[in-house]
Amino acid sequence: MYAPQTTTMAPEPMMPFPALITDIKEEAPGVTTYALEFEDTAVRQSFTFQPGQFNMLYLPGIGEAAISISSDPGQPETLLHTIRVAGNVTQAIARLDVGDVIGLRGPYGSAWPLAHARGLDIIMVAGGIGLPPLRPAIYHIIHHRQEYGQVTVLVGAREPADLMFPGEYDAWREQGIEVLPTVDRADDSWEGRVGVVPMLFYSLRPDPRKTMIFTCGPEIMMRFVVYEALARRVPKERIYLSLERNMKCAIGFCGHCQFGPTFLCKEGPVLSYNQIEPFFSVEEF
Amino acid sequence: MTPHIPPLNAHVVIDKPALQTLFDALQTAGYTLIGPTIREEAIVYDEIGRIEELPIGWTDEQGPGHYRLHERGDGRYFAYVVGPHSWKKYLYPARLTLFRTRRQDKSFTVETGEEPPPKYAFIGARGCELAAIAVQDRVFLEGPIQAATYKARREHAFLLAVNCTEPGETCFCVSMNSGPRCESGFDLALTELDDVFLLQVGSQIGAEMLAGSGWRPAGAFELSHARRLLAEAETQMGRTLETRDLPNLLYDNLDHPRWDEVAERCLSCMNCTMVCPTCFCADITDVSDLSGENTARVRVWDSCFNPDFSYVHGGNLRPSIRARYRQWLTHKLASWIDQFGTSGCVGCGRCITWCPVGIDLTEEVAAIRGEG
Amino acid sequence: MKKEPVAEILKANPWFASLSSPHFEKMVEIATEMSWPAGQIIFREGQQGNYMYLIIEGQVALDIYAPNRGRLTILTLGPNEVFGWSAVVPYTQMRTAAARTIKPTRAIALDSAALRAACKADHELGYLVYRRLTNIIAGRLTATRLQLLDVYGDGTGD
Ligand SMILES: Cc1cc2nc3c(=O)[nH]c(=O)nc-3n(C[C@H](O)[C@H](O)[C@H](O)COP(=O)(O)OP(=O)(O)OC[C@H]3O[C@@H](n4cnc5c(N)ncnc54)[C@H](O)[C@@H]3O)c2cc1C
């Protein structure tokens, strides 16, 4: 009897693909946007993503980080990732130059419910590094502007210099999107708003029957966005949040990103409030 | 001459020493045999080749935080329950290279991490263990993405299962509906009778492996004897766990004072998650050679009891042991069901036996139910 | 900026619109429309407060002057938001911050003494007014807490 001793093995799903850094742009202190292109033509051409999804960025010998895609979903061959320096991986990425190569795999996770939002008003609430994951949704809306009602983008940052993509707000406004930046602190050269983002709800009059909310930012900020939205009778299933947890594999195997019953890498990171309500305010959950 | 093999689903008997012919057939067919054997005063799973390497005549005494081997003074091959190891050690190794990269100028190449694994034959898997393998199958094979390294090990694994006739003090498979009888997912299922092994044929390959064993069809007496032993075993569970509406019980009690009490005892040592046959959480890290040219991306078992498990830049989201124990138990018994349509606990009792302070999840659940 | 009768403007605001007609009339009686160009100081910290304002359009900054640090904007407010509520709260009739327009601004000013008197005379109206004020103050308090938390930091202090 012929008896093979071993088995065969499919390719490892966590293998990254080398991608070239083609451009680097400083956005704010400690925050930089990288343009990446897969080296392999076939991989590059077959890659598509939906607004809200993320990739895993890998540096051999250092590690991997989950980073949202911040670019136009209509142009998936050049991917933008806007990264804030945090620890090991993001610091190492910050030392790279145009022409360097990084490992990339994805896209992973759920997307902003843009199909669901057709015909509705959308209020996006972004805090700090929360705007990059929303930017692809803004591009999508600009490309399909007539499909959506009023679109308002509330952007919060600590100081004016920390605002993400300020140079683009006027272009968005020209496309009929209201953009309201607000900061926690400013001197009097700042002509925009001062105050935390959830406060901006006070000057909006969302129509709860046709408003959808997308929010991404620090979890405390999102909690208060939820409170303000609920106080204005926006239904739970139309409030969407992008959550963040430690993430190692991005494909549901490592267990780190669990938030109760949900794996944030698979069912998330974008979830509706009614999916997470029982756990959202539980301490140390 | 076509070999003399039993039909599928048949019940046959072999003499106990004829188990060696089965081992031999498996080895000839290219399998690496893994089975129970005694190492450092415990029954563990390791590579074996001969039936004498089985813990014949030994049994284990188990309790919360307690494990000891005894000689029985009889010739029983399988008169013990599960030890600190589980088959996850082979299907989902504690440390495994996922892929390697090699630097090339500014770029790098990516290569497979390891050679394809051997074909394993698992000797002596119990009902709870078959259930645990089925649970990990759901995690690693039945989602949108398959875990290649698990699949390669699992796909060709041969399972010689054993029905438990003498459950242990920390066993509660009846509560979890996973034993003591092996219902499915085996190639052969063995029940140890006084003089013979009764075998149920679960697959074609299982049947073929019996070709040289001198098997004969089981008689009515043998079948009824086995049935009686298993019915008795069901009544001898060391523990029970009331599973009625368990997910809601835990979700509704995330702030129950019992979590504080258990946190005072729990050492967050991670033993429970290491011995659990279904726990699958892992960390993934890079290991580079001295030149930094070659890097291996390595997966290692992790645990929700590890403080860094919930680390996001700036801090750990579950700094307290209370939150970590709550995460473990609610995952096992509640959210696992939402995630994979099955409980994450199969009632093997390992986490009770191997907890250094004897924390018993069945007791914790009862306390939260208000029955403590 | 176009001039509308005060009653028309108040009708457009859901809270005023929800009042019974005697209560609404009372509000119209004590309300005046005011407007300022950009960069105007509406009141200064420490002054006696005479009015509470509801912004119709424009943008207003609330500033606190700190020695050595200059003028710090602690909050800005836009359409439909209220400022100057301290003028109505008996405890803080003094202005606790300065108000300055950032954009040309139009607002409805409610005479605070008249409002307090009306509430005292008609407790039902008083209840509605102070309930509204509590909501406004609670929102402001929440916002202040969030600002104190410095939510955009990652907790590592940088
Ligand atoms: C779905 C998702 C999208 C994200 N999108 C962006 C983005 O667009 N831009 C951006 O700057 N950051 C984003 N982050 C956060 C980013 O993943 C972390 O800042 C990054 O992992 C930190 O890695 P580090 O090695 O630099 O930090 P270290 O502090 O050294 O972290 C060590 C390890 O802990 C884990 N970890 C630490 N912080 C986080 C975190 N906040 N989230 C998840 N895992 C973490 C990672 O596994 C990391 O490898 C996102 C996170 C998630 C989960």
Ligand code: SF4
């Ligand atoms: S939780 Fe405990 S009893 Fe349940 S399967 Fe895991 S180790 Fe066994």
Ligand code: SF4
């Ligand atoms: S429950 Fe027991 S085994 Fe598990 S971490 Fe706590 S002390 Fe360790």
